[in-house]
Amino acid sequence: LSLQESLLLKSLGLSTKPSPKTPVPVPSVLWRIFQNRKTSPSTNKGLEDACRVEEFNVPGNIIRVFADQGHFVHNRQPQALLCLQKRLYFNLSVLEEGEHLTMAQLEIKFSHNSYHASGQGRVFELRLYQTSQMSLRGMPSRESSRTLLVEQSFAQLHKSLLFNLSGVAKDWRTYSKNLGLILEISVDGGDGASATGGLQSLCASIDSFLDTSLLVVTLSQQQCRASRRRRR
Amino acid sequence: SADSPPVTPSNLCKPRRLYISFSDVGWENWIIAPQGYMANYCLGECPFPLTAELNSTNHAILQTMVHSLDPQGTPQPCCVPVRLSPISILYYDNNDNVVLRHYEDMVVDECGC
Numbered sequence: 001l002s003l004q005e006s007l008l009l010k011s012l013g014l015s016t017k018p019s020p021k022t023p024v025p026v027p028s029v030l031w032r033i034f035q036n037r038k039t040s041p042s043t044n045k046g047l048e049d050a051c052r053v054e055e056f057n058v059p060g061n062i063i064r065v066f067a068d069q070g071h072f073v074h075n076r077q078p079q080a081l082l083c084l085q086k087r088l089y090f091n092l093s094v095l096e097e098g099e100h101l102t103m104a105q106l107e108i109k110f111s112h113n114s115y116h117a118s119g120q121g122r123v124f125e126l127r128l129y130q131t132s133q134m135s136l137r138g139m140p141s142r143e144s145s146r147t148l149l150v151e152q153s154f155a156q157l158h159k160s161l162l163f164n165l166s167g168v169a170k171d172w173r174t175y176s177k178n179l180g181l182i183l184e185i186s187v188d189g190g191d192g193a194s195a196t197g198g199l200q201s202l203c204a205s206i207d208s209f210l211d212t213s214l215l216v217v218t219l220s221q222q223q224c225r226a227s228r229r230r231r232r
Numbered sequence: 233s234a235d236s237p238p239v240t241p242s243n244l245c246k247p248r249r250l251y252i253s254f255s256d257v258g259w260e261n262w263i264i265a266p267q268g269y270m271a272n273y274c275l276g277e278c279p280f281p282l283t284a285e286l287n288s289t290n291h292a293i294l295q296t297m298v299h300s301l302d303p304q305g306t307p308q309p310c311c312v313p314v315r316l317s318p319i320s321i322l323y324y325d326n327n328d329n330v331v332l333r334h335y336e337d338m339v340v341d342e343c344g345c
Contacts, residue, residue, distance in 0.1 A: 005257065012321075012335065018262040020324035026264060030322060030332045034265060037320045037334070050318035050334035063332040064325075094327050223335070 013096075013223055027065040029215060051224035053217050058102045060217035061224055066090040068212040070180055081186040083124070083203035087131075089180035090214040092172055099218035104169030108183070108212050109160040122202075123188040126161070127151045130168055131179040146182055153188050169216060183212065245276035245286055245311030247340050264322040264330070271339055278309040278345035287314045287344025296345070313337075314344035 009017055033055050053060045070087035088106075095101065106128075133145030150163055172178035187202045253268035254260055260267070280300035282288040288296075292309035299306045316337040325331050 008257070013333070016326070017259070018324055018326050020262055020326075020328050022328055023324055024328055024330065026322060026330050030330055034320050034322050034332055037318075038266070050320075050336040061334040061336075064329050066329055091327065094325055094329060 013220055015096075024067065027213065027215075030063060030065060033063065051219060053103075056103055056105075056217060058217055059100075059224075060102045060219045062099065062218045062220060064094075064216050064218075066092070066214045066216060068214070070212075073182070081188075081202075083185050083187060084183075086183045086212075087180055088183055088212050090178075090216075092169065092178060092216065095173065095216070095218060096220075098222045099220055101166070101170055101173055101216060101218050103215075103217040104165045105215045106163040106165050106181075106212060107160050107215065108163075123153050123155050125151070125153045125186050125188050127182075127184045127186075128163065129182040129184075130171075131182055133179070149181070165214070169214070243277050245274060245278050245343050245345050247272045247313075247343050248275050262324050264324065266319075266321070269319055269339065273340055274311045274313055274343035276311050276343070278311055282309075282345055287342060289345070292345040309345040311343055311345060313340040313342070315340075315342035317341055 005017070009015070033053070036055070051059060051061045053063060067090075068088050069091060070089040073085040073087055108126075127148060128150040129146035130149050131146050149165070149168060154161060168181075250271050250273050251268055252271045254263045255267060278286060278288065278292060278296055280296040282293050282296050286292075288309070295306060295309045299308050317339040318334055318336045319338040320332060320334050322330065322332050
């Protein structure tokens with residue numbers, strides 16, 4: 001790198017010039033925020049606070065969307081009513097030391113809305129666990145090595161579900177112990193599931209489960225503090 | 233673009249057009265958007281007497297006066313940015329994550345003495 005280039009990268013808070021290998025599509029939430037900022041009227045451009053994410057009302061000047069790097073857990077003995085069990089893992093090690101995490105939001109995306117008759121309103125149960133100990137690959141994790149974070153039922157009517165995991169993500173960073181999460185989705189036992197046509201057909205509509213991602217907002221104390229001091 | 237400074241020939245202190253193209257510096261494979269942006273810069277004289285539109289500080293008014301009396305001993309005040317805007321950059325990091333990053337004070341909107 002030429003000296004100028006490395007100094008410019010440094011001023012942008014980057015230690016090296018990134019070299020992406022398999023560029024992924026830009027998440028729509030980031031593109032929307034980028035477009036909002038770009039098209040905001042020039043009259044209040046100077047007034048915008050680049051160190052605050054208005055869309056989530058949190059301090060921050062860096063927003064990342066991490067793709068899930070986990071894998072499905074295939075149980076040798078299928079558990080009653082369980083449609084899927086997946087390990088979720090988001091590699092937050094790319095966050096730089098001077099970045100303060102201010103928000104983390106998990107999105108579970110389904111490939112389509114279930115407004116058509118077959119899936120309308122079927123009720124599922126979702127449980128999200130924080131893993132505190134690793135279990136062997138493909139083996140279900142033991143109860144004692146995980147903490148229940150979320151347990152809720154939902155009717156699969158929407159494209160995605162959002163969960164605030166700011167506390168969990170801050171723990172990952174503070175104790176640098178990120179062992180991921182376990183996601184379980186099962187049929188709600190209440191609606192007489194066992195009486196109708198078998199687990200597979202009940203889980204059929206949940207098969208539209210597409211993917212999970214974690215949106216993380218951080219505040220670069222180096223960039224946001226220095227500029228504030230200068231302005232004052 | 234709509235927010236670029238007016239192009240009126242003048243040697244007074246004011247913003248000058250400067251477009252930064254990321255592809256010119258070979259960054260197009262990791263910066264997703266924008267492809268470049270109008271950064272502008274300040275250039276021009278701060279002559280005595282300083283007029284209101286030159287966004288001058290009281291000290292600059294004083295300095296122009298002294299400069300007019302003793303041009304060799306005291307220089308003119310500087311022409312510097314007095315209002316700047318942020319920009320946002322979408323890019324891929326080394327782990328192929330998409331990052332949206334906001335940077336303060338990257339566009340010169342107004343200059344002053």
